[in-house]
Amino acid sequence: MHVLDLDYMLGLLPILLGYLPLTLEMAGAGMVAALVLACLLAVVRVQRMPGLNALAMLFISFFRGTPLLVQLFLFYYGLPQILTFLVAINGITATILGLTLHFSAYMAESIRAAIVGVDRSQTEAALSIGMTQGQLMRRIVLPQATRVATPTLMNYFIDMIKATSLAFTLGVTELMGATQKEAAGSFLYFEAFLLAAIIYWVVVEILSWLQRRLEKRLNRAYQR
Amino acid sequence: MIALNGITKRFGAHTVFENIDLTLEQGEIIVVIGPSGTGKSTLLRCINYLETPDAGRLTVGNLSLDAKHATRREILALRRRTAFVFQNYALFSNKTALDNICEGMIVVDGLSKAEAHARGREILERIGLADKANAYPASLSGGQQQRVGIGRAMAAKAEVILFDEPTSALDPEWVDEVLALMKHLALERQTMIVVSHEMQFAREVADRVVFMDEGRIIEQGPPDELFTNPQDERTQRFLRKVLANNPI
Numbered sequence: 189m190h191v192l193d194l195d196y197m198l199g200l201l202p203i204l205l206g207y208l209p210l211t212l213e214m215a216g217a218g219m220v221a222a223l224v225l226a227c228l229l230a231v232v233r234v235q236r237m238p239g240l241n242a243l244a245m246l247f248i249s250f251f252r253g254t255p256l257l258v259q260l261f262l263f264y265y266g267l268p269q270i271l272t273f274l275v276a277i278n279g280i281t282a283t284i285l286g287l288t289l290h291f292s293a294y295m296a297e298s299i300r301a302a303i304v305g306v307d308r309s310q311t312e313a314a315l316s317i318g319m320t321q322g323q324l325m326r327r328i329v330l331p332q333a334t335r336v337a338t339p340t341l342m343n344y345f346i347d348m349i350k351a352t353s354l355a356f357t358l359g360v361t362e363l364m365g366a367t368q369k370e371a372a373g374s375f376l377y378f379e380a381f382l383l384a385a386i387i388y389w390v391v392v393e394i395l396s397w398l399q400r401r402l403e404k405r406l407n408r409a410y411q412r
Numbered sequence: 413m414i415a416l417n418g419i420t421k422r423f424g425a426h427t428v429f430e431n432i433d434l435t436l437e438q439g440e441i442i443v444v445i446g447p448s449g450t451g452k453s454t455l456l457r458c459i460n461y462l463e464t465p466d467a468g469r470l471t472v473g474n475l476s477l478d479a480k481h482a483t484r485r486e487i488l489a490l491r492r493r494t495a496f497v498f499q500n501y502a503l504f505s506n507k508t509a510l511d512n513i514c515e516g517m518i519v520v521d522g523l524s525k526a527e528a529h530a531r532g533r534e535i536l537e538r539i540g541l542a543d544k545a546n547a548y549p550a551s552l553s554g555g556q557q558q559r560v561g562i563g564r565a566m567a568a569k570a571e572v573i574l575f576d577e578p579t580s581a582l583d584p585e586w587v588d589e590v591l592a593l594m595k596h597l598a599l600e601r602q603t604m605i606v607v608s609h610e611m612q613f614a615r616e617v618a619d620r621v622v623f624m625d626e627g628r629i630i631e632q633g634p635p636d637e638l639f640t641n642p643q644d645e646r647t648q649r650f651l652r653k654v655l656a657n658n659p660i
């Protein structure tokens with residue numbers, strides 16, 4: 189048993205931190221795209237748009253019903269064999285695409301539940317004073333649904349940050365891939381992966397702190 | 413003038429009412445009474461187009477429309493001429509008391525925020541809640557919430573305000589302040605249709621009391637006549653029952 193090599197870890201820290209931006213960029217891009225897609229899916233589901241609703245349900249069912257890793261391999265290794273113009277798809281793009289589709293399926297259901305959960309009598313009150321459906325959505329329903337959905341969506345964002353580590357299986361050198369390479373060179377696997385774990389952990393803790401502040405803000409209107 | 417002509421409403425096979433006629437002059441105050449499930453709420457909701465009537469004509473001021481085939485524009489125009497006060501207040505829970513009142517003025521009437529807030533504060537003054545401008549509904553008592561609900565309806569400058577049992581969800585301690593505000597509006601000759609079991613209020617404030625039963629207007633008249641000398645046997649029975657519980 190060897191003692192923890194702290195000097196090695198300290199030296200490794202700046203190297204690994206150098207890969208954190210890529211991790212955060214993939215998660216950030218995936219989150220923004222997933223939010224947009226999830227809102228669209230949720231609206232389709234809430235309005236029960238004929239045809240589209242069935243497609244949305246199929247989409248959600250598939251992307252919730254299969255492992256993210258399988259989906260990533262499908263996009264990165266599988267799809268280019270069928271859609272030959274995709275040969276150029278790189279690991280980063282494939283990861284963002286996979287994260288987007290996978291998480292949008294989960295997020296769509298949270299957003300849908302939040303919209304449906306808004307008190308129906310407030311909808312009627314808005315209509316009764318002559319608001320249009322669009323005004324009702326923008327000014328009454330969505331602000332309230334946002335408050336309800338935010339904690340869940342933030343949790344998905346945290347999950348997504350951790351899930352970016354799967355990009356390493358597509359040959360992307362992000363935080364996880366870099367750690368693997370460093371560890372293979374030094375044979376100090378414990379130190380290297382412990383450090384990677386700590387970096388993920390700190391990032392998630394910072395986000396959790398932001399999440400709590402955001403929720404407090406959003407809940408201000410509802411305090412007695 | 414407000415007029416309902418031949419208004420009919422069905423839910424599937426169940427006909428709530430058929431061919432209802434009702435006319436109000438401007439400034440008139442009508443109280444609608446009747447047993448539960450008779451269609452009082454549904455009738456009010458049809459006037460505001462929260463329910464789509466199956467037949468008939470609705471006239472509010474210079475707007476007259478075929479109730480079943482109203483266009484989107486007509487529906488919005490009708491709703492701007494009518495305002496609704498809900499039994500459970502139905503305040504926007506993401507907005508302060510002031511913003512609840514100002515919402516329609518800003519979004520529907522297109523007033524600037526400053527204009528709307530100035531008018532909103534006047535209304536808060538009139539409903540006795542000037543100090544609650546920035547309070548959210550969750551922090552208000554039932555009576556205060558309902559007064560904001562009435563304030564929101566006042567802000568709409570509607571030709572008629574429709575009240576659906578505005579005090580029946582309230583704890584008894586808050587009923588009087590809401591009725592007092594409604595009396596105040598009545599003194600200003602705000603046209604209103606009030607569905608209520610508050611017989612004392614009806615007696616003091618109504619120009620006309622309308623008794624509905626099983627989807628029909630059985631009898632109507634000034635409160636003195638209707639309460640003291642009801643003609644129809646169903647009216648007599650209903651009043652006996654209600655007045656036994658709440659003598660005037």
Ligand SMILES: Nc1ncnc2c1ncn2[C@@H]1O[C@H](COP(=O)(O)OP(=O)(O)OP(=O)(O)O)[C@@H](O)[C@H]1O
Nearest residue numbers: 423426428446447448449450451452453454455577
């Ligand atoms: N959305 C709906 N779908 C189906 N039936 C309905 C609906 N709303 C009301 N009804 C029915 O229409 C009838 C009239 O209901 P309404 O609520 O208008 O009565 P009400 O006179 O207001 O009664 P209450 O004094 O209990 O409020 C009832 O039989 C009710 O069950």
Ligand SMILES: [Mg+2]
Nearest residue numbers: 452453454577
């Ligand atoms: Mg009712």
